[in-house]
Amino acid sequence: MRFLLTDEQREFGRTLDGMLGASGTPAAVRAWASGDHKPGRHLWARLAEAGVWGLAVPEEHDGTGLLPVELTVAFGELGRHAVPGPLAETVAAAAFLDRLGEEAAAGEWLPRIATGDAVVSLGIGGPYVLDADAADAVFAVQNDQVRITRRHGAVQPSLDPARRLARPLDGTLLAQGPAVAAAAAHATDVARLATAAQSLGLGRALLAETVAYVKQRTQFQVAIGSFQAVKHRLADTLIGLEFARPLVHAAALAVAAGAPSAGRDLAAAKVASGEAAYAAARTALQLHGALGYTEELDLSLWIRKARALRDAWGTPAECRARVLAD
Amino acid sequence: MDLDFTADEDAFRAEARAWLADHTPATPLPSLETEQGFAAHREWEHQLAADRWSVVSWPEKYGGRGASILEWLIFEEEYYAAGAPGRVSQNGINLLAPTLFEHGTDEQRARVLGPMAGGEVIWAQAWSEPESGSDLASLRSTAVRTAGGWLLSGQKTWSSRAAFADRAFGLFRSDPATPRPHQGLTYLMFPLDAPGVTVRPIGRLDGKPAFAELFLDEVFVPDADVIGEPGQGWRVAMSTAGNERGLTLRSPGRFTAAADRLAALWREAPDPVLGERVADAVIGARAYQLFTYANASRIAAGSSIGAESSLNKVFWSELDIALHETALDRLGPYGTLADDAAEAPSHGSWAEGYTFSLAGPIYAGTNEIQRDIIAERLLGLPKGRR
Numbered sequence: 039m040r041f042l043l044t045d046e047q048r049e050f051g052r053t054l055d056g057m058l059g060a061s062g063t064p065a066a067v068r069a070w071a072s073g074d075h076k077p078g079r080h081l082w083a084r085l086a087e088a089g090v091w092g093l094a095v096p097e098e099h100d101g102t103g104l105l106p107v108e109l110t111v112a113f114g115e116l117g118r119h120a121v122p123g124p125l126a127e128t129v130a131a132a133a134f135l136d137r138l139g140e141e142a143a144a145g146e147w148l149p150r151i152a153t154g155d156a157v158v159s160l161g162i163g164g165p166y167v168l169d170a171d172a173a174d175a176v177f178a179v180q181n182d183q184v185r186i187t188r189r190h191g192a193v194q195p196s197l198d199p200a201r202r203l204a205r206p207l208d209g210t211l212l213a214q215g216p217a218v219a220a221a222a223a224h225a226t227d228v229a230r231l232a233t234a235a236q237s238l239g240l241g242r243a244l245l246a247e248t249v250a251y252v253k254q255r256t257q258f259q260v261a262i263g264s265f266q267a268v269k270h271r272l273a274d275t276l277i278g279l280e281f282a283r284p285l286v287h288a289a290a291l292a293v294a295a296g297a298p299s300a301g302r303d304l305a306a307a308k309v310a311s312g313e314a315a316y317a318a319a320r321t322a323l324q325l326h327g328a329l330g331y332t333e334e335l336d337l338s339l340w341i342r343k344a345r346a347l348r349d350a351w352g353t354p355a356e357c358r359a360r361v362l363a364d
Numbered sequence: 365m366d367l368d369f370t371a372d373e374d375a376f377r378a379e380a381r382a383w384l385a386d387h388t389p390a391t392p393l394p395s396l397e398t399e400q401g402f403a404a405h406r407e408w409e410h411q412l413a414a415d416r417w418s419v420v421s422w423p424e425k426y427g428g429r430g431a432s433i434l435e436w437l438i439f440e441e442e443y444y445a446a447g448a449p450g451r452v453s454q455n456g457i458n459l460l461a462p463t464l465f466e467h468g469t470d471e472q473r474a475r476v477l478g479p480m481a482g483g484e485v486i487w488a489q490a491w492s493e494p495e496s497g498s499d500l501a502s503l504r505s506t507a508v509r510t511a512g513g514w515l516l517s518g519q520k521t522w523s524s525r526a527a528f529a530d531r532a533f534g535l536f537r538s539d540p541a542t543p544r545p546h547q548g549l550t551y552l553m554f555p556l557d558a559p560g561v562t563v564r565p566i567g568r569l570d571g572k573p574a575f576a577e578l579f580l581d582e583v584f585v586p587d588a589d590v591i592g593e594p595g596q597g598w599r600v601a602m603s604t605a606g607n608e609r610g611l612t613l614r615s616p617g618r619f620t621a622a623a624d625r626l627a628a629l630w631r632e633a634p635d636p637v638l639g640e641r642v643a644d645a646v647i648g649a650r651a652y653q654l655f656t657y658a659n660a661s662r663i664a665a666g667s668s669i670g671a672e673s674s675l676n677k678v679f680w681s682e683l684d685i686a687l688h689e690t691a692l693d694r695l696g697p698y699g700t701l702a703d704d705a706a707e708a709p710s711h712g713s714w715a716e717g718y719t720f721s722l723a724g725p726i727y728a729g730t731n732e733i734q735r736d737i738i739a740e741r742l743l744g745l746p747k748g749r750r
Contacts, residue, residue, distance in 0.1 A: 264748030
């Protein structure tokens with residue numbers, strides 16, 4: 039057993055971290071939040087060059103085939119840098135099209151997803167789809183039907199300013215029947231894995247920023263990071279993230295192997311990482327004091343994303359139930 | 365990256381499972397925190413040792429099987445899944461033995477390890493004192509030089525199962541004149557039945573005589589029973605404390621087995637409210653298991669686990685309480701019965717486990733100290749007032 043990332047996987051993560059760190063992502067997030075998708079799509083293209091979007095696209099359509107561990111590495115960096123856009127939704131849509139068996143749609147969309155040319159979104163059940171106004175296409179699944187559309191209702195801003203929701207409207211029926219439900223289940227697995235990894239990265243960034251802040255912020259003539267209450271809260275934040283991470287990796291391995299435990303493993307990873315990142319956000323807010331409560335602080339973009347990612351693609355309640363369902 | 369076991373590891377697991385199935389007592393033994401139970405558990409140690417299952421990770425010449433860390437983890441998973449008795453030898457095996465392997469002499473290992481592995485000598489840890497718990501370095505018990513050895517005087521407390529153990533190991537102040545308190549300490553092994561030793565049991569919350577005070581009045585210890593150099597005891601002890609807080613103290617198998625039993629208990633009448641807490645116990649146990657596999661992989665790749673072991677200790681100790689509280693809640697009116705009540709469910713194992721779990725955040729370094737260590741050594745936060 040070697041339950042460790044390989045050197046190549048770690049290097050992949052470092053490359054993405056370096057690229058995203060130099061890209062000024064907070065500005066792209068704020069632009070996206072106001073409906074200006076240009077900086078975000080520029081980031082999207084850079085991520086395509088780094089091979090991120092090909093990770094859920096089969097080789098015959100210019101991807102690498104599904105590589106779940108690499109997906110978690112990539113999405114960890116996307117989360118660390120609070121990258122905006124229908125990130126998990128696009129890779130999940132790729133996974134959906136790969137399983138659906140509609141060759142025309144697969145041939146039309148999968149290569150464009152892999153190259154980063156197409157930003158797509160995916161909704162499975164529920165009223166809203168993420169970033170429908172930015173997507174080149176929305177795949178909307180309801181029960182055993184999937185429609186493809188570009189039309190959507192009025193954009194609903196959410197508590198995460200970078201996440202803009204809308205009802206998918208009209209469109210054409212792409213497929214109907216048991217194949218839709220099967221493809222949707224697979225897509226949900228991929229989205230759940232990606233979102234769990236994204237939460238972890240987000241949480242790590244929230245923790246790192248908060249540690250840096252409390253080391254330099256002084257009150258009563260000492261760094262507030264020396265107060266035990268502050269230290270213990272940050273220790274608990276680290277514990278949550280550290281013990282969520284192996285669950286995410288184990289879930290990736292289970293997906294890669296098509297293991298029967300994959301559904302349960304994904305649910306465990308999702309709830310643990312979502313809750314850990316949300317706890318990191320609560321801690322970050324509290325330990326930044328009133329500064330953390332401002333829109334001006336870039337960290338607020340991370341703080342507000344944590345709750346959304348906690349619930350996306352599997353709420354804690356759904357996931358806890360799923361863990362016990364086997 | 366993989367979570368696979370080799371064919372040899374699978375075979376090892378199968379062998380352990382078969383032996384445990386053949387030998388695990390059908391009815392649980394009396395609590396090892398009682399005199400009768402302690403004797404029964406010592407007998408169990410003899411059985412384990414007879415077939416080389418008592419110290420699987422030790423070299424064969426000391427009674428082990430030379431098992432790797434991963435094999436040891438596998439053995440522990442099977443051990444707890446089988447519901448095998450608690451290890452009355454644990455203080456010696458988990459705390460003293462690693463110290464002897466790292467700091468002891470060949471003579472000490474040859475003399476001490478065999479009887480430890482066989483359950484002939486059961487060890488207690490003589491660590492804390494009434495005025496020195498978290499601040500262990502402030503300890504006051506003394507080791508005074510005499511011909512051929514040392515005379516130990518002072519008081520130790522909270523020594524688990526010392527009421528029934530044969531020998532103890534601990535830290536004593538051999539040089540009171542050092543500038544810093546953690547200097548001038550010596551690590552010694554000593555008999556509990558020697559002249560000058562008085563052992564006074566202390567009842568824990570449920571009345572069981574789980575630990576004891578030791579009063580030492582010039583107890584003679586020969587030079588051969590000093591581990592490491594005199595005056596270097598703190599350094600020697602801290603490697604022990606590292607093990608205590610790390611991979612070896614509470615293996616994940618204990619919690620995955622308990623979580624599985626809790627899930628089975630819940631499934632008898634599943635309800636969604638308790639279900640959330642049951643799920644958290646299952647997830648937590650699995651997370652701890654996977655975290656430990658990752659650490660084992662790191663060790664196999666040449667790294668060592670330092671302050672990261674503090675993460676473990678906080679996590680499993682709080683998981684253990686939450687898991688047992690959920691079990692008691694699920695048991696309803698039967699959840700309030702003492703473990704030795706005739707009608708206690710599961711032979712009282714949930715009640716005993718609950719009472720024991722309450723001590724988890726306290727022993728092996730309190731969770732407050734562990735959080736300080738995590739914050740200071742892993743996050744780089746400044747030391748402050750504790």
